[in-house]
Amino acid sequence: MATRRTFLKLAGAAGLAAPSLASAQGAARVVVVGGGFGGATAARTLKQLDPKLGVTLVEPNPIYTACPFSNSVLANLREMSQQQFRYDGIKAAGVTVAETSATAIDALARTVTLADGTQLSWDRLVLSPGIDFDWGAIPGYDEAAAQKMPHAWKAGAQTVLLRQQLQDMRDGGLVVMSSPPNPFRCPPGPYERASLIAYWLSIWKPKSKLLLLDSKDAFSKQRLFQDGWAQLYPGTIEWVPLSKGGKVTSVDPATLTLTTEFGSHKADVANVIPPQKAGAIAAKARVADRTGWCPVEPVAFESTLQRGIHVLGDAAIMGAMPKSAFAANAQAKVCAAAIVELLAGRAPQQPLLINTCYSLLAADYGISIAGVYRPDKGLLADIPGAGGVSPLSAVGGLRGQEALYASSWFRTITAETFG
């Protein structure tokens, strides 16, 4: 491994693209950009399926902070440290971890340039860059505004900031959230967040209210959420759909004011979840289309815009499959197996994929949505008759059972991805 790294550094310093030299070494090379649930799983699975592969994971952060369950951190049900994972397990699996960011990608020369100037050559490239925010989509909401009105949609410092603001708020205060238009990371996430903030308010600041301004007229697991809100937090959460003036048209971070087509709302705590697009490297690699997201074929998730580049997880257009950690992990395993087949000159199998997303409405109240997907007409499509949401009427402690399954799922998927 050291030899290969040295070689690549030398090749980079000399400005060599060097794909032919590396091929002469005999082992194919895959570079994975992005160390989240998609990228980390892909890197690890590639090495597991073919130990001879040279696999490099490019990820600038030494510690990954997971988004799933970060809403529980806001509600003080979890510590931030329980969301954080290192790459030691990935390294131990034989993956080279380059702790830096990718700055440029050349699909023709098949190279990735890193922030330190190193150039890596690849036979296959996997991009799993997650999301970036469409700053400027809401006038007034930029990176500086996010310090006053946190998005907390990439877990970490933003999560801690929002939690602190909630803790500092007076009892009787108004929390205003804004939920983005489709598509976005974690479709049920804003509604789980509203639930768990209401849960925390009900204990610590019971006179407070939460206003949820939405750019949509419908949302994931809607009946289950709304039934749960009525039962658990009557009168606390007010959801304002698009058609009733829910779309935020501008914000003023100085006064914590959110303006919609129907009026203005002054918040004590404002959580703006802005519109999103694929992580920035996707546009640089020219794998993002005009929507800002990355079209891929549904078998190996290879870009339909650039040969040899695979895109996973939130950044990709995956048809019916939602943008979730479960989905990214499932796609990564399918993609890794497909890449091993493609490198060996074989056709990858037609995959089937599962997604399951749990949401908590309280510490012991969980609901879920599931789906099973197959390639159909160039996209991943729902298998008819499968999937769906938890039953509307829960019997036999089902909500408590699903809350337990939710935390078990998190322990499992993080162990499989990072463990």
Next chain:
Amino acid sequence: MGRLLLPALALAFLSGGPAQAADAPPNGPPGASSCTGCHAPMKVTDSVIPRIAGRKSADIVTAMREYRSDAWPSSVMGRIAKGFDDQQTEAIAAWFAVQPE
């Protein structure tokens, strides 16, 4: 015997590590790799979700059929099992049966 075996071994080595039948995909049959998102391939402490690696194939098939028909109550497995037909379920079950427990 030895003379015949050595080239065969060399060929197996060159063609990509552990021998795999041409029809056995590297990460299991369609759908199998998604299962481990919840059913951990390794031991995970404090999980209430049962592991399925190393379980008898017939037991996995039976469970999936019962979930699919809603004969057995479940939270999420009924919804997932409905996405797999008998043949797909049997292939997945056979795969997990030979994975390390």
